[in-house]
Amino acid sequence: MPGKILVNRLRELLTQQAAIQKQELDLRVEIQIVERQLQLLSLGGGTSVVPVDENQQFIEKYRDQLEPEDIEFLSKKYRSTKEVVEYTGFPRTSLRRDALERGTIEYRKDENGNIRYKTISVMRKLLNVKAEEKR
Structure with a gap:
């Protein structure tokens, strides 16, 4: 019985730790967003309208569905x-089909002609797949 109590306590502590780590990551992301907005504001000559990076907007909108690794994945546009x-x-063939045939994943080609996938499009598909798996 004492072992079960300790296991439950350990689970509880690990859950709390994970919540704190997520909160810390959320704060770091928010700090980065504000720093970027300040940077853009100073570059723009003090205009009151600050454009926000598309990936940052996506992170803000879907923050509750994203894991820390997802936010790291979104740190690059492509x-x-x-x-x-x-x-x-995802299989390579599925990615190519979604990008080239279906148009559900945005992409561009780099200077060498290699396909580079837009991370927001990839993350949307990943979130949709996760949602389907939960059903």
Whole structure:
């Protein structure tokens, strides 16, 4: 019985720790957003309208659905096929089909002609897949 109590206490503490880590990450992201807005404001000559990066807007909108790793993935606007496959587990053929045939994942080609996927599009698909799995 004491072992069960300790296991439950450990679970409780780990859950609290995870919540604190998520909150810390949320604060770091918010700090980065505000710093970026200040930077843009100073570059723009003090205009009151500050454009916000599309990825930052996405993070703000879906913050409750994102894991710390997701936010790190979104730190770049575009990722290579290899990076996307490793992160998401999506097959290469599925990515290409979604990008080139269906148009559900945005992409661009780099200077070498390699496909680079827009991270927001990839994350939208990943969130949709996760939502489908929960049903």
